[in-house]
Amino acid sequence: MNILLTGGTGYIGSHTAVVLAEAGHRPVLLDNLSNSSADVVDRLAQITGTRFPFIEGDIRDTALLRRVLADEGIGAVVHFAGLKAVGESVEQPLRYYDNNVGGTISLLQAMDETGVGTLVFSSSATVYGQPAYLPLDEVHPTGATNPYGRTKLHIEEMLAELAASGTNWRIACLRYFNPVGAHASGLIGEDPNGIPNNLMPYIARVAGGRLPFLNVFGDDYPTPDGTGVRDYIHVMDLAEGHRAALDFLAGSAGAGWHAFNLGTGCGYSVLDMVRAFEQASGRPVPYRIAPRRPGDVAACYAKADKAADQLAWRALRSLDDMCASTWHFQQRTAR
Ligand code: NAD
Numbered sequence: 001m002n003i004l005l006t007g008g009t010g011y012i013g014s015h016t017a018v019v020l021a022e023a024g025h026r027p028v029l030l031d032n033l034s035n036s037s038a039d040v041v042d043r044l045a046q047i048t049g050t051r052f053p054f055i056e057g058d059i060r061d062t063a064l065l066r067r068v069l070a071d072e073g074i075g076a077v078v079h080f081a082g083l084k085a086v087g088e089s090v091e092q093p094l095r096y097y098d099n100n101v102g103g104t105i106s107l108l109q110a111m112d113e114t115g116v117g118t119l120v121f122s123s124s125a126t127v128y129g130q131p132a133y134l135p136l137d138e139v140h141p142t143g144a145t146n147p148y149g150r151t152k153l154h155i156e157e158m159l160a161e162l163a164a165s166g167t168n169w170r171i172a173c174l175r176y177f178n179p180v181g182a183h184a185s186g187l188i189g190e191d192p193n194g195i196p197n198n199l200m201p202y203i204a205r206v207a208g209g210r211l212p213f214l215n216v217f218g219d220d221y222p223t224p225d226g227t228g229v230r231d232y233i234h235v236m237d238l239a240e241g242h243r244a245a246l247d248f249l250a251g252s253a254g255a256g257w258h259a260f261n262l263g264t265g266c267g268y269s270v271l272d273m274v275r276a277f278e279q280a281s282g283r284p285v286p287y288r289i290a291p292r293r294p295g296d297v298a299a300c301y302a303k304a305d306k307a308a309d310q311l312a313w314r315a316l317r318s319l320d321d322m323c324a325s326t327w328h329f330q331q332r333t334a335r
């Protein structure tokens, strides 16, 4: 099937393109390159031996999307394109609503007009807000603690209403936990501009000597070692979750709207991650305890049973693989 990947040159989109191509699909990438580089298209060609069609463009350009959906004979869309920095969303909420919510409306209009009804949406565990219980299952109440999270929630709700309005829609919202790691080639991975906000790219730069030490945001949480606990998932496992979701949507149970957690179900602390990275890289990761980061929760991890039962998917890769592949990418390709 021809599958449009909005945000296809980004971190998760590029890994998913590899998995979809290996499964016999033809990925078509569309990205405005606001947070990625066109070099990724070359690297994907190196990995897969196939040069995927790439359209540099913005999802808010509905006419462009209509053209791409029709001209490329698209059968399904995986919608990664979006802005994702929590702090930035607090400072620039309108930009987030315009890009994420406005951009999704534009995409949905183009899909509606061209009769493409199958959509996999990149959602986030952030839609659960402050956890009321753990592990988080898909029926946990939703909420948002910042504008970024609220864009994800608005989009999910909009998609549920859309799916209920007609029979052509087959929509899966994939609620990612904490994606980390890189493709085994070391050619694609997560390489944020400037100082990373997220833990894994920050640790990788400390291990590589590009940053002096890690700030551990809080050691007085009610967790085994006092530091924050998260459900880190290898990006290749996550990518395979998209393939599984597309298969599910194509089947008899796929009509309507669905939400799935994509996580491992295991929680690791910040200090667990430091130790695992030191082990995988053979380099020290010096750290200092710093105050808690505003807005952080103590612990967040998934109940991943629904995806196992309905998508026949589960995360298989180890924490060591997450750290080793991050380190390999850091050494081989990261700027
Ligand atoms: P990313 O920034 O690497 O990829 C997103 C891509 O979308 C980028 O290449 C960017 O240039 C592109 N883009 C942004 N706005 C666009 C627009 N208006 N038109 C066209 N392209 C646009 O991020 P990622 O980590 O690959 O995340 C992909 C999706 O998954 C995002 O929607 C993100 O919110 C969601 N998500 C990510 C995480 C995570 O930890 N990485 C967790 C939960 C959810």
Ligand code: UD1
Binding pocket: 084, 086, 087, 124, 125, 126, 149, 178, 197, 198, 199, 200, 202, 214, 215, 216, 217, 218, 227, 228, 229, 230, 270, 293, 295, 296
């Ligand atoms: C953050 C976002 C979340 C988003 C996700 C992926 C917040 C509040 N949440 O999740 O909405 O979906 O990124 O983009 O920003 N940590 C340190 N030092 C650091 C960086 C992080 O100690 O320099 C700690 C954090 O306090 C947390 C853990 O590491 O306990 C993971 O942090 P991070 O990688 O930023 O992910 P989340 O906060 O889970």
